[in-house]
Amino acid sequence: MSQASTSTLASPESPWVRSLRTLVRNRMAMAGAAIILIWAVVAIAAPIVAPYDAMVQRIEDRLSSPSPKHLFGTDELGRDVFSRVVYGARISLPVGLLVVLFATLVGALVGALAGYIGGIFDLLIMRLADITLAFPSIVLALAIAAALGPSLKNALIAMILVWWPEYSRLMRGQVLSVKNDEYVAAARVLGASDGRILVRHIIPNTLAPIIVKASLDAGSAILTIAALSFIGLGAVPPTPEWGAMISMGRFKFYQWWLTTFPGLAVLTVVLGFNFLGDGVRDAFDPRMGGT
Numbered sequence: 001m002s003q004a005s006t007s008t009l010a011s012p013e014s015p016w017v018r019s020l021r022t023l024v025r026n027r028m029a030m031a032g033a034a035i036i037l038i039w040a041v042v043a044i045a046a047p048i049v050a051p052y053d054a055m056v057q058r059i060e061d062r063l064s065s066p067s068p069k070h071l072f073g074t075d076e077l078g079r080d081v082f083s084r085v086v087y088g089a090r091i092s093l094p095v096g097l098l099v100v101l102f103a104t105l106v107g108a109l110v111g112a113l114a115g116y117i118g119g120i121f122d123l124l125i126m127r128l129a130d131i132t133l134a135f136p137s138i139v140l141a142l143a144i145a146a147a148l149g150p151s152l153k154n155a156l157i158a159m160i161l162v163w164w165p166e167y168s169r170l171m172r173g174q175v176l177s178v179k180n181d182e183y184v185a186a187a188r189v190l191g192a193s194d195g196r197i198l199v200r201h202i203i204p205n206t207l208a209p210i211i212v213k214a215s216l217d218a219g220s221a222i223l224t225i226a227a228l229s230f231i232g233l234g235a236v237p238p239t240p241e242w243g244a245m246i247s248m249g250r251f252k253f254y255q256w257w258l259t260t261f262p263g264l265a266v267l268t269v270v271l272g273f274n275f276l277g278d279g280v281r282d283a284f285d286p287r288m289g290g291t
Contacts, residue, residue: 019208022283029279035272039265043089050083054240063255073257075248081257084240085265091241093269095152096222099159104214106160107167112206114168115175116198126172129165137162141224145233152241155225155234163217170213174206208284215280219273226266242266 023029042049051071058078066073072081114125132140144158178184179202187197226243228234230250235241237248242262249258 019283023279026279026282028275029283032272032275032277032279035268036276039089039093039269039272042086043093046086046090050080050086052080052083054079054084054087055238063252065255066257072261073255075245075258076252079238081245081261084245085242085261087240088242088245088262088265089269091152091235091239092222092225092243092266095156095225096218099156099163099221099225100214100218102156102160103163103217104167104210107164108171108203108210110164111168111171112175112198112203115172116179116194116202122172125168129168132162132165133169138224138227141228142231142233145228150233150236152225152229152235152239155228158228159221159224163221167210167213170209171206174209175202178202178205212277212281212284215273216277219270219277222273223266223270 056079058074060078061070061074062076062078064070064074064078070080070082072085074080075084110125114122141155141158141162144161145155148154148157184197184201187201192200225234226241226246229241229243230247232247235244237244242265245262246259246266249255249262252258
């Protein structure tokens with residue numbers, strides 16, 4: 001058989017590989033990935049990048065404007081703003097990603113079980129999701145965080161409790177659309193257990209919309225964490241979290257650097273995740289040439 005015939009009979013390219021190729025060719029998505037990667041490197045190398053200890057107070061340097069000694073100036077306690085922004089990446093990035101990760105895991109698992117099992121379990125889960133979604137997400141997150149008390153951990157818990165229903169409903173709809181397909185029926189006829197069918201056959205074929213939503217939500221999670229910290233329901237002083245830093249400088253109009261540089265940090269990270277999320281959506285959307 002000729003080489004041309006062999007290549008013709010070769011197995012078709014995997015939809016996941018095709019989507020990845022589409023994503024890599026998307027310049028905006030790659031720009032977003034580069035922004036996120038830069039911030040990830042800054043967070044990991046914070047002790048090397050930051051010229052000062054983010055927690056050390058130097059009263060003699062308080063409220064110094066940006067200069068070669070302090071690139072982003074200093075705050076009211078003389079702490080170097082550049083160092084605090086750098087160390088803030090170690091808080092904002094992981095917390096935002098953890099919110100999306102746990103909301104996705106909890107919501108997708110519960111939604112998959114509800115869609116596959118059906119019956120009273122499905123009814124109860126969906127009614128609970130409906131009750132949660134009936135409230136504006138930011139308002140409900142504020143209420144839960146206020147009830148639990150100001151801390152970064154409680155803000156994270158509040159956001160997970162608010163965000164999981166969206167992933168649950170999305171996954172349930174995906175499971176309902178495929179659970180009666182031929183490949184699932186074939187696995188059932190061959191004696192596969194419900195758990196194996198769900199884990200090995202159904203969930204892998206319903207992940208694309210979940211991945212798209214998670215990639216789009218990552219920037220929103222970081223922005224919401226910053227908002228909760230801004231109003232005192234997230235990170236508490238002296239934690240160098242970007243939202244809390246913006247809050248501490250919001251009334252110091254002549255010390256513009258106190259809010260500008262942490263705000264730019266939030267802006268760039270959120271833009272990076274939005275660019276990447278848009279690219280992931282386009283790559284996995286069948287109408288855009290994805291899977």
